[in-house]
Amino acid sequence: MFNLGELYQQFSLATGLTGEEAQQWAHLITAAGRDLLAMLKPEVDRGRESLRIQSAALALAVYRYHLFAVSADSVDSFDMGDVKIRKGIDTAVKSARAAYDSALAGIAPLLKDTRFAVRTTGGLP
Numbered sequence: 733m734f735n736l737g738e739l740y741q742q743f744s745l746a747t748g749l750t751g752e753e754a755q756q757w758a759h760l761i762t763a764a765g766r767d768l769l770a771m772l773k774p775e776v777d778r779g780r781e782s783l784r785i786q787s788a789a790l791a792l793a794v795y796r797y798h799l800f801a802v803s804a805d806s807v808d809s810f811d812m813g814d815v816k817i818r819k820g821i822d823t824a825v826k827s828a829r830a831a832y833d834s835a836l837a838g839i840a841p842l843l844k845d846t847r848f849a850v851r852t853t854g855g856l857p
Contacts, residue, residue: 733778734765734786739793746794757797764793776842784839791835795828 736758743761744754754761768789772778778785802825836843 733769733782734789736762739765739786739790742790743793743797746790747797757793760796760800761789761793764796765789768792771843773842773844781839781842785842788832788835788839791828791832795825795832798824798828 739761740754740758741751743749743757744751747754747757749757765786768785769778772785802822
């Protein structure tokens, strides 16, 4: 379904990693693709919608990459006397999340309804 070579290249461009570095995140990229496919309605024509689905899988992979990168980065600030340097570690995560949310919104008609709702049938007073 996915063109993995193309997905790795797009992941590399989106994250600023080299192609070789992006290959090290192959497990994350393929897991994002698999997770997105699991969200699709059974009747979706995956061939016809492959570009939109692949874009959403890429957005999910990039978002997860940034979550991992932030959690692994223990240095987020540096103080030296009056000079304070703060790293905006959550900026990349927020941007990646916004891109993922936008990609999901773009394929919303293709997705299963996973929202949880409780409804009564009028039997309660």
